[in-house]
Amino acid sequence: MKHLTGLKRKRKISSAHRIKVQYSCIHTHTTYCDGADDIETCCLMAQKKGLQSLGFSAHAPITKKMGIRTYWHLRDEKLNEYIDAVRAAKKRWEGKLPIYLGLEVDFIPGIIGPADRDYHSMDLDFIIGSVHYVIPQRGEPFTVDDSEENVDRGIMESYNGDPLRMVEEYYNSLLAMIRAGGFDLLGHPDLVKKNNSGSRLFSEDEKFYREKTSAIADLMAGEGIPSEINSGGINRGKIKDCYPSLNFLKLFRERGIPMVINADAHRADDLDGHYHEARESLLAAGYAETFLFGGRKNNKPVWISAKL
């Protein structure tokens, strides 16, 4: 009996202190790339979930620039159709739900990157800059968030079986992308941990890892650009926490880097997936606020503070 009363009291206190947090998602993939649902389904779900806004961020086409075709990028020939479709949704939802047009752009030095001129003549609302590929000196480029099997093969074939060299290259690429600029939001800054369950590839306690993540945080601090905290790895059942990890997030916090909560949704259902964990991580790192995208004014992104 005593135990039950204790529980009841506990619940009462926590609900009295609960703050209604405002959420959004501007990292959303639809059937135009590797998402499962179409634009309208995502809009309806975002409204149902009570999100403040919704931004679409198809994987920018890569075939013309890189010469390879993947299943997960928007096709070059579909780019205009995608842009028109998101703009049409923007109109349809006017006054009901702010809809934003964006792209998630890969970075491969000299081949593709958010700083490329073409993205800046498309009248996009925002660009997410993301590193997915590592480009080994020998062997084929591969994505660090591919299947465990493919990543392990890439490490064997191109990095002499040394995962740390692959991790290091991933962060070097991220540093190069930040230096090159052209993006409004940094995408999943430690995506390389997606295949690192049980620290099977590297330990986040290693000196080199701390140095690399500190270098990223230092560079971001000078840019005034927010980073996302991305629950996509949990939504896809691959990892148990968000990108970036708590220790990495603390480095961002110490340098005052603004954070934006995103789901990296590949299904409408995931549009606010595991936001509770994202919020808890931000609080644990010492953050008191997050930022919502508020569109673009004078060719600059507008970020609105929201209490956590």
Ligand SMILES: [Zn+2]
């Ligand atoms: Zn991504």
Ligand SMILES: [Zn+2]
């Ligand atoms: Zn994504």
